[in-house]
Amino acid sequence: DSFFCIHIDSHQRLTFYRTGRKSSFKQSVIEWLEESIQLSELLQESTLEVWVGLIQQHYTFVPVPLYQEEHRDLYAQRAFYLPLRDATWTDSITTRDYIKVLYEADRELYKVLYQYLPEVSCTHYLTPLLRRFYEQFGDHNKTLCLANVRGGYLTLAVFADGKLIFVNLFEWQKDEDIYYYLALMVNQLELDPGKLIMYLSGEWVPDSDRHKWVRRKFKQWKWTHVQNHLFSASVKKHNLQAFQLYDLVCPFL
Structure with missing residues (x-):
């Protein structure tokens, strides 16, 4: 881990x-x-203020108008296709289609966290990331994609006209895996790479082979930016750029 x-x-x-x-x-x-x-x-x-974001692949989304709290575990069971081994937890993301994020998490893990960090806020890793990205770019009438790399996971989220139309958390081991998942997303959603606005965040290295591939494939690409000049200036002292910590700073700034 x-x-x-x-x-x-x-x-x-x-x-x-x-x-x-x-x-x-x-x-x-x-x-x-x-x-x-x-x-x-x-x-x-x-x-x-302490936040813990759990990268957990057992998650699903339910539109709030269709959500009933008493059916929370049932939603999760149907989405994960397996009996629940642990507890089902929920977060919320405010978009034009207000949605609930349901995910499975270890009860004992949360018990340990709350024992040592009584005021901790626990969440699925995707929740603050999608929430912040939508707050910054959700009112665009274009199709936007967030491609975030953190550890062995690639997050891809697509918003079209302010609506979340695709999100997935992929495991990857080599750069070719990232290329494959990006191409798969484009094909599945029938997107035009020339018109898609691609935002990159997390563990991307400028001018690396991975970055150069994205630049060739997606002409309209950008680094995500943290809307806080003090923070953005401070990360440079650590030989980092703000977009490389975008996903981690989302709950705070």
């Missing part, structure tokens, strides 16, 4: 970005946080 952690100070500046890998997320998350970022010291900050 992989970990990605950022800390933003009270002046909205990045103070650190940490990554790590452990064999068991549930048993080691608090241990890793303590080793890497001195969690106990950070918890003494009176204004500390």
Whole structure:
């Protein structure tokens, strides 16, 4: 399991970005946080706000007009095609089609998190990412795609005229996997690569082979931007660019 952690100070500046890998997320998350970022010291900050985003492939979306809380587990069972092993959790994303995000998460994991971080906000990784992207670009009357890379996952989300028409969380191991999933998305949705506006965020490296491929395929591509100049300026001191932390900073700025 992989970990990605950022800390933003009270002046909205990045103070650190940490990554790590452990064999068991549930048993080691608090241990890793303590080793890497001195969690106990950070918890003494009176204004500390903690978010945990879980990258979980067992998720689904339900339009709010059709959503009934008493059927929450049933929605999940039908979407995942397997008996629920853990609890079903829900988030909300406000778009023109207000939707609920349902996902499966380990009860024991959340119990550990709430034990050590009583004020923690837990969410599916996709929720703040899609919410923030929509807030920035959802009123466009064009077709937009967000391509975010984080760890071994590629998030692809397509908005057309402000409506979410496609989203998926793909596992990848080599660049060719990313090329395949992007081409698959274009073919499935019958999109015109020349007209699609492609926003890149997360672990993209400017002028890398992966980036050059996207530039050839999608003429209208852009880096996502964090709408906070203090934060964007501070990340440069860490040899980063703001778009590379876009998905991680979405809950905060």
